[in-house]
Amino acid sequence: MASRSKLSGIQRQVLALYRGFLRTARVKSPEERHRIESVVSVEFRDNARNVDRKNFVYIEYLLRRGKKQLEQLKDPDITGLSTLEINKFGHTKRQYCSCLMVTLAHHRHLAAAVTLFSSVVRTTHALNCLLAVLCSSSAFIHIAPKVLLLAVPFASPDTTTFYILSSALCRALQPSAAADLLRCMPSLLLDPDPVHIRAVLSSLCQCGPARDAAMFLDEMRQWDVTPTRSDHHAVFGTLLREGMVVEAYEVVKNKMDSDGVAPTLSDFGAILQAFSESREFESVEVVFDEMLLRGLVPDVGVYNMYIGALCRKGDMAGARRMMDCMERAGCLPDVRTFGVVVSSYVSAGDMEEAREVAQEAIRRGLQWDSLVLAELIGMLQASGVGMQAQGLLLELLSVHDAPMLGQLMRALCKQGVCAEVVGTGLMDRIIINQNQSA
Template structure:
């Protein structure tokens, strides 16, 4: 017959079973660390208002209560806490204890967090110093902590001064530079306008068994477009091609823009041709800029060829294209063609604006075709466009140049009577001066006539 066991014997049995568990030590240790950590966080929270607290003592005592040693997580927590509240005076004793009293290998992430914290506090020398001290904490520094430090330093000119020493020290610490390291440095150099140094560093990457990628070449290229000249831009494009990176359509278009700005229209057009040979499609903006450049240089034939070329490759002109082309036609005195282009523009879905019409009106006035200018003005009104002071100035100046002062006065009155139109002050001033001049001339003529009449009577 089986005898029931007593409560005491049950407890003893459970204790024997528990003590026999091979996981007891690890489980109890982990549980003790968790308890100590919770107690530590609570104590730190209670001491938050006291600036005299010794966070190191709190840390050690909390873990000692549970017969445990402070863990890397505990150190990580208190260091983050110190940086969040900028209690930097408490950091030194904690780091000294971590370095000399502890035996575990300190995780690199703790130093990464400290470097970032010093960076946010603008304590760049401290950030570099903690990086140099990493090996003393039984930790092998890697390119991860190096890159974080370089990122922090490269954000300011003061930090960039420290970069050279950091790189020399990194070599002594046997840290191998990676492509990501070069990216950080090259970005900083481009941002600070040191493009020659950036290109030099790019070429050094091969010596460190690092291969530059297309993004890195593009970064330097766009910096050259902003800060360099066309010679540098073209040379670097060739360097990209030699390295096996074919420039994108966007990069070619940027080169075209630089060349046009420097008045090198022919070179810009050569790049358009090169793009097309490589199967890349130039954008409308590039064509617009080169057409405009040729028109400014009075090379109207080349501008016409480019406009036709756009249509042949299936690139639809936009409003800016038509405005540039119409301006060129007016500059040549080809006003009938300019008038027809207004209609073509509308059929293509690019509605001409008032400035487009003003360009043609100005062209008519330039060749003394005032009637056509007035006719086009009426067409503008029929389309529901609101005239502006520029339109008024163009027509009135044209009439005054032909001596038609009364007609100019009448036109000004008519335009003023139109709802929503207020002529500029210059219109009134110009017309007033002309009327006064005419009045004086009439007065002079009258006096001269009277004088001659008196002389005859004598």
């Protein structure tokens, strides 16, 4: 309790000193005041960083010294001074007061700094300096709006003001509030800076609601800022993460085109996968057709997603036909393509067809390496048919050395199914099979 009263006493003393300093400064010679203020301002600049939060001795010394020297001067005499010299002196005074205000705010003399701002400085530059200090700490950011309201009668906010406040809100993980702040700028005849707009959009995509990010993307055009490919992809990814697949497809199909950004094959692939996982198979067909109409040629990855959707739908005949179609189109199925179909046949209880498809992959010279096997085992475990497929998996496993077995174990761990596979006894059978082969 004693240290708290001492701290508040120092604060009151500093406040009284700087008020007396300002009263004295109003009635002294401009030339001498300019000289003294220049010296004190330099000392503030050079030594402010050496004053920590709990030590106000140096601030007290500067204020007391400035007040004492000014009190020794005579009444002001501006005879013979030109208007330019008088204006120059006024500018120097504002610079010094701004330096004093920022130093007080930096050392948590907030009441003194705000009083100095509202009574003497009263400029947009000083407002921005004070807001920058307040917004640098999350503990004092709540004071910033009060200071902004206090400045309304005599200091209009500018683009820098909005940059300081909205950046602080983004750092505080409140990007929606930062976006609302930027929406106020046109009413003040201020244009948001494109770089700053994209910074707020990026923050919205990282930690804000996806719907707010999509809305902000549309508003960018109202400010004559055309969204780039990276802007669209950021919003697109955010919508997919929150399961808003229809809205994400709207970005790919319409909004990107309106901004002169051509959707890529990977964009359509991500939409296909999302619709497939949500079991919206009609939408999968629509997206695949739209991709073909745009002249995009599917690669093996996109074909695998489409075939996977057909398998989830239960259309195994359609999946086999699509494998034939992709081969006729010059895109050979890879081992993952066969793995998806094998897993679906096993899930449907058709072990004969599953074994036939697996053997077809082997006849084509495709290698069931550890990564692909782990993916296949993961799909089978997720479908609840891991036990039924053990015989088929043993046929596919060509485990002849320990490194291959280790790679398979690591791949299963990445899939998150290693413990389940060990529990089924499959790994024991693999090891026994390896020893017999040796």
